[in-house]
Amino acid sequence: MTVVAYAPASIGNVSVGFDVLGAALAPIDGALLGDRVEVADHDAPFALSCQGRFAHKLPAEAEKNIVYDCYLGYAAALKKRGLSIKPLRMVLEKNLPIGSGLGSSASSIVAALAALNAFHDYALDQTEALLLMGELEGQISGSVHYDNVAPCYLGGLQLMIEEEGVISQSIPTFDSWYWVSCYPGISISTAEARAILPAQYRRSDCLTYGRRLAAFVHASHTGQEKLASAMLKDVIAEPYRQALIPKFNEVRQHAAMSGALATGISGSGPTVFVAMTDKQQALRMKDWLEANFIQNEDGFCHVCKIDRQGTQITGQGL
């Protein structure tokens, strides 16, 4: 048997919801923006290999690849249920750049665990699988946060709940919005971008954060597009992280003059996103970002919609 899982890129935080809001992305031109993992029968207990555009940036030793930790974590989860992992080989197709703000580690984790789970006849239910994905993401970034793994796995715009046995739930999105997502080609470690944030915040920032997040969720549920987009502002991470991203302010200024609804840092950066409603403006914004924001040959830009499907399983090999 061979199983392949595709797990889309995601925007963590979406500006207004630090660690509690995340959106899965699908380029409108049908380009693949996410990692894929193949799991197949094997004549030895385990093997892992890597391919794809960004495979050369992964740790050289297979044991340092998060996909290997997924294998160990999944085997342990099966063992707890009195089940055994089958002999298998895994292939990671690393399509997302590392330390990009596109949920790269989450994409590998979700694709790996979704493929392993499909290969074992869905031994874990969706919540159990998502809990394990969050745990593995926490190993890499220094603390458990679901704002990449949840949208990547479930699709859509996900709001983290993490109470009463509910990890996340999806909230409505505006069909007319395009998300122009541009990776400049440099890397920022999520763990380091978390370490520079204050340990404590002023009361006024806490109130602004809570008020705007509540207003965004309310506006999304009541279809108030203008109000929702006006809430896409960040007092928690962006003031401290923007200095790590060359030309971030120029992007914001140009986007505002070009009809953008909002501009923000995707996850911990350096990818930025610009939300727009006009497709032609979005395509022009992409051209501008490619000419003015991308720094090297690793960079790229996509005009995206929200990916509603999340992780997809197919039967064919890579």
Ligand SMILES: Nc1ncnc2c1ncn2[C@@H]1O[C@H](COP(=O)(O)OP(=O)(O)O)[C@@H](O)[C@H]1O
């Ligand atoms: N399959 C993988 N995908 C991405 N990163 C991986 C993977 N396996 C191991 N790593 C390591 O995990 C860290 C991921 O860094 P991080 O900044 O969290 O990336 P991202 O923000 O893109 O998820 C890097 O040190 C990287 O070498």
Ligand SMILES: N[C@@H](CCOP(=O)(O)O)C(=O)O
């Ligand atoms: N909420 C996290 C999101 C990190 O996303 P990544 O794509 O940079 O891994 C944070 O902002 O730290």
